[in-house]
Amino acid sequence: MKFLAISGSARRASTNTAMLYALQSVAGSMLEISVYDRLGELPVFSPDLELDPPLAVSALAKAIAEADGLILASPEYIRSIPGGLKNAIDWLVSRNEVIGKPIVLAHASHRGNDMLHQLRIILATLSDRFNEDLFLRIPLMKLSPDEVAAHLSAPRHQEEMRRFLDDFANYCAPAVRLP
Numbered sequence: 130m131k132f133l134a135i136s137g138s139a140r141r142a143s144t145n146t147a148m149l150y151a152l153q154s155v156a157g158s159m160l161e162i163s164v165y166d167r168l169g170e171l172p173v174f175s176p177d178l179e180l181d182p183p184l185a186v187s188a189l190a191k192a193i194a195e196a197d198g199l200i201l202a203s204p205e206y207i208r209s210i211p212g213g214l215k216n217a218i219d220w221l222v223s224r225n226e227v228i229g230k231p232i233v234l235a236h237a238s239h240r241g242n243d244m245l246h247q248l249r250i251i252l253a254t255l256s257d258r259f260n261e262d263l264f265l266r267i268p269l270m271k272l273s274p275d276e277v278a279a280h281l282s283a284p285r286h287q288e289e290m291r292r293f294l295d296d297f298a299n300y301c302a303p304a305v306r307l308p
């Protein structure tokens with residue numbers, strides 16, 4: 130099974146991106162997670178460009194099409210969704226790749242509930258398989274990269290991340306796990 134983990138942060142030392150790479154590293158051998166942390170490469174969306182989209186957009190759409198599920202993790206900017214993530218979603222909204230795609234949220238801060246609320250509304254609009262009940266939250270805001278790494282390798286968080294991935298894998302392919 131393949132998941133695509135999309136970070137809504139373009140920051141080099143992003144805690145959300147670090148959390149997605151930690152998910153990648155705890156994933157078992159049956160699960161392949163690719164981290165997409167290149168939202169900054171997408172041009173600003175215009176409906177005029179949809180018929181012949183830029184390469185970066187086509188590459189993201191292909192990665193989504195090939196994934197069995199999407200995990201999104203994003204910071205909150207000004208009580209809202211960062212422009213880069215919203216721009217990516219604008220590119221995807223009238224395409225086929227996200228329709229019916231299982232999607233879950235992860236979040237690397239104890240704050241950001243306004244952004245989460247808005248993103249949940251958008252994702253439920255994009256896909257009828259957005260699962261609001263599966264949610265991973267590991268507060269890492271304002272920690273240094275070393276502290277972030279230490280938190281993410283703590284047994285409690287490793288277990289939380291494994292359980293989250295297991296639950297999402299079950300949601301994506303319930304039949305696979307049935308006795």
Ligand SMILES: Cc1cc2nc3c(=O)[nH]c(=O)nc-3n(C[C@H](O)[C@H](O)[C@H](O)COP(=O)(O)O)c2cc1C
Binds near residue numbers: 240269271
């Ligand atoms: C421009 C800007 C605006 C922000 N606005 C908010 C905000 O409204 N609410 C909030 O809780 N945090 C806000 N933050 C803090 C980020 O959401 C927070 O630091 C987040 O954990 C960063 O995620 P990252 O490490 O993945 O980049 C803001 C940060 C920036 C740079």
